[in-house]
Amino acid sequence: MEKAININRPSSADGMSRIDGRLKVTGAAKYSAEYAVEGLTYGVLVGSAIAKGSIAAFDIKTAERAPGVLFVVTYLNAPKVPGFQPDQKGVRAQLKVFNDDKIFYNGQPIALVIADTYERALYGASLVKATYNKEEHQTNLTENFGKGYPPRGDGLYKRGTEDAWKSAPIKLEQEYMVPTNTHNPMELHAIIARWDADDKITVWDKTQGVKATQHDISQLFNIPLENVQVNSRFVGGAFGSALRTWPHEIVAILGAKAVKKPVKLVLSRADMFTSVGYRPHTWQKIGIGATADGKLTGITHQAYGQTSPYENFTEGAVNVSQSLYACPNVNTKYNLVALNVGTPTWMRGPGEATGAFALESALDELSYVLSIDPVELRLRNYAETDPENGKPFSSKYLKEAYQLGADHIGWNDRKQQPGTVKKDGWFVGYGIGCGMFGAYRSGATVKATMKADGTLHLQSAVSDIGPGTGTAMVLIAAEQMGMPADKISFENGASDLPQAPTQGGSATTASVGSAVHQACVELKDKIQKLTGNSGTDNPDYAQILKQHDLPLLEVTAKSTGGEGRDKYSMNSWSVHFVKVLVNGSTGVVKIDKVASVADCGTIISPKTARSQIVGGAIGGIGMALMEEAVIDHRYGRYINNNYADYHVPVNADIPQIDALFVNKPDPILNPMGAKGMAEIALVGMAAAVANAVYNATGKRVRELPITPDKVI
Ligand code: MOS
Numbered sequence: 195m196e197k198a199i200n201i202n203r204p205s206s207a208d209g210m211s212r213i214d215g216r217l218k219v220t221g222a223a224k225y226s227a228e229y230a231v232e233g234l235t236y237g238v239l240v241g242s243a244i245a246k247g248s249i250a251a252f253d254i255k256t257a258e259r260a261p262g263v264l265f266v267v268t269y270l271n272a273p274k275v276p277g278f279q280p281d282q283k284g285v286r287a288q289l290k291v292f293n294d295d296k297i298f299y300n301g302q303p304i305a306l307v308i309a310d311t312y313e314r315a316l317y318g319a320s321l322v323k324a325t326y327n328k329e330e331h332q333t334n335l336t337e338n339f340g341k342g343y344p345p346r347g348d349g350l351y352k353r354g355t356e357d358a359w360k361s362a363p364i365k366l367e368q369e370y371m372v373p374t375n376t377h378n379p380m381e382l383h384a385i386i387a388r389w390d391a392d393d394k395i396t397v398w399d400k401t402q403g404v405k406a407t408q409h410d411i412s413q414l415f416n417i418p419l420e421n422v423q424v425n426s427r428f429v430g431g432a433f434g435s436a437l438r439t440w441p442h443e444i445v446a447i448l449g450a451k452a453v454k455k456p457v458k459l460v461l462s463r464a465d466m467f468t469s470v471g472y473r474p475h476t477w478q479k480i481g482i483g484a485t486a487d488g489k490l491t492g493i494t495h496q497a498y499g500q501t502s503p504y505e506n507f508t509e510g511a512v513n514v515s516q517s518l519y520a521c522p523n524v525n526t527k528y529n530l531v532a533l534n535v536g537t538p539t540w541m542r543g544p545g546e547a548t549g550a551f552a553l554e555s556a557l558d559e560l561s562y563v564l565s566i567d568p569v570e571l572r573l574r575n576y577a578e579t580d581p582e583n584g585k586p587f588s589s590k591y592l593k594e595a596y597q598l599g600a601d602h603i604g605w606n607d608r609k610q611q612p613g614t615v616k617k618d619g620w621f622v623g624y625g626i627g628c629g630m631f632g633a634y635r636s637g638a639t640v641k642a643t644m645k646a647d648g649t650l651h652l653q654s655a656v657s658d659i660g661p662g663t664g665t666a667m668v669l670i671a672a673e674q675m676g677m678p679a680d681k682i683s684f685e686n687g688a689s690d691l692p693q694a695p696t697q698g699g700s701a702t703t704a705s706v707g708s709a710v711h712q713a714c715v716e717l718k719d720k721i722q723k724l725t726g727n728s729g730t731d732n733p734d735y736a737q738i739l740k741q742h743d744l745p746l747l748e749v750t751a752k753s754t755g756g757e758g759r760d761k762y763s764m765n766s767w768s769v770h771f772v773k774v775l776v777n778g779s780t781g782v783v784k785i786d787k788v789a790s791v792a793d794c795g796t797i798i799s800p801k802t803a804r805s806q807i808v809g810g811a812i813g814g815i816g817m818a819l820m821e822e823a824v825i826d827h828r829y830g831r832y833i834n835n836n837y838a839d840y841h842v843p844v845n846a847d848i849p850q851i852d853a854l855f856v857n858k859p860d861p862i863l864n865p866m867g868a869k870g871m872a873e874i875a876l877v878g879m880a881a882a883v884a885n886a887v888y889n890a891t892g893k894r895v896r897e898l899p900i901t902p903d904k905v906i
Contacts, residue, residue, distance in 0.1 A: 214428070223428045227386070227458060229398045229425075231386050231388055234455075235308050236310070237315060237449050237459040238306070239305070239319070239465060245299055245331035246298065246332075249269070252270065252305070252322070254266040254322055260309075262310040262314030265308045267307075267452050272292040275448070278293050288504060291441035299534045299535050300468070303469070306446075306459070308449050335476075336477060339477070342529035342531050344528070345529075353523065354523030358494075362483020365482065365483035365484070366481075367480065368479070368556055369478065370477075371475075372551055373475050373897075374823040377434055377542075378837070387459075388450060391421075393417050399424055399425070400429055401429075401439075401657060402659055403657060404657060404689040405689055405693060406438075408424045411439070429687070434541045434542055440469060440471075464835040468536050468832065471537060472538050474501065478512075478552040479495075484564065488560075491521070491522065491523060493523070494525050495549070497526075497527070499528070499548075500531050500538065507539065509545030513546065514553050514877075519557075519576075535825075542876045546629065547873075547876050550627065550630075551817075551881045552881075554627040559894065562610075562612070562888075568626050585763040586762055588758060588764040588765075588862035589860040589869070594856045594858075595856055598856065599769050609889075612892035620775035620784070621778055622773070622890055624886055625886030626770065626772075627883075627884075628878045629878030630767050630874065631874045633766050637705070637754050638693060639750060641750045642717050644735055644746060646744070650675060652668070653684075654710075655692060656697055656706050663697065663706065666703050666802065668683070670798060670866060676731050694709075700766065700870025700874070703868045707798070708865060708866070709752065721733070721735070764860070766793060766871060769790075771882065772879075774883065775890070781904075783883070784849075787850050788852065790854070794855070794871040795858070795863065808851045808875075810872065810879065811875060819847075821841065884900060887900055
């Protein structure tokens, strides 16, 4: 019990618990919607009922007269957004919401009803009527390939000979489909917006980057940067959905301006399907060729991904095929199809997760044609240097990862012949899927304050959307300072704290961690100058400050974006081993066991690292077996826009998931030797499941999710 109560005490085997774990599980952690701002009013969005066209007329009179309703904001009466320029350079919120009568997608915000209570705003919103000039919309990706266009440049990549796979002795070509997945974090997106003066604003907002949101608001509303305060102390999951500024944030700020009172806007679960991005529905085709002994000779990877009519959202879906395996001839092509939907955005393992489903499925298919074990086939095509640019990897321990995972799952029990192992009416199968993701780092600043009582306080603007950033930062400082973790605190998630990048792309530990490391180095330096010696392993900092009559010692340290990218290719790697049971009568797929192995450098915080890998594996299982946001194309409207109909895995769906780490430092990326792990935890997982289902049944499902109807 003690372990559960004393959250800061490092427990022996599995590492320190989250520094904010207790706050979160007791409800003491305050999320953006929970701030009791004085004079708060409540906004509810009204969405467009059509998918394309324009608003002919509004009838808002009844809504305005409803009890408690203060104002109904529409494009006709909304304050202007000065940052809405025709070319919109530098501002990422690119739907010019409430700017004109244009409708681009079903559910697009057309009105905000503000009332004195949430319930009255909700009722008011139900009374807003609009009529439309309807135009014919398109929401079906597969019917619109003809409208595909390259994202930028020509969208083409080539090394060696184009379509070389076609002349290979062993070859295959297949199509793969990843449907729209939505992030749907538990915490709904929410913002409280308050104007403090005509040119001063404070928001409590769910965002992965308070500095980026501050910048966007400053640009959009033409307010000096320092007059915009963005707070996002706790974030209840995001997975990419809070990586950018969205229309609802602008709308709340407009509403607060209109009523001259703070406005709280919490998206409904249904709004979450249309308002904060999603993993785009993507069709892919892979041609792959090899010699009879399993050496890859050519890969051609094409994709069509959907985007909105007003933005070209582009992700690296085909990029995995450029770097995952040693293959002399690779060409890829990526096209966008603009549909009447909101703009997609990065969702955990963005692009790579989509691409790896196709590539890792295709490689598995090839392994059966060749009759070569899928692990062995990967080893025969192991890339010792980055085949895309010829650079050495800063570190790559994927071979070690294969070995760890294969041993752990019991790969030797796998039979190459599909559909041959049956137990109690369930077919048994094993699958593997690999992932990679760039290991990034960007500049960050951390302020470290050593107080008279010998406690250390770290400050950084960075958001912590759930990976346990604060916990890792405290552990980095504890090691550097030679002091117990429970004497260190970490403050984050506010734009008036020192500069930090947006939490995304698995780069926070490398970026902010380097700044924490640097701050500790500089702090120790200061202390050594005071004491005149090189210090001991566990200095008594309180004593030192007392001796020198200092109330505190502080440093503000900057770390850079790192070095070596010109010489090295830097990536994290994962391999997922999955054992499934497939019911022979119903086609139900049960995940029996998962071993996910990551080469993500040094493990700084074992407990939260494990949670990252387990969470990513669960996300991958959802992607593989359940998740699909379905549009009724007649109306261009999502029909399963709730947690009851959009299935995500629950405890009953999740078996034993073991996270294993190679745990060898990357010598280049940062002083801790850590690489990112958020994205690779999911990349490759869906293919591992699909490949296991094939091994169990002989049924190849190339269109996610793998629902029972596709298996039997
Ligand atoms: Mo992550 S998709 O970079 O939040």
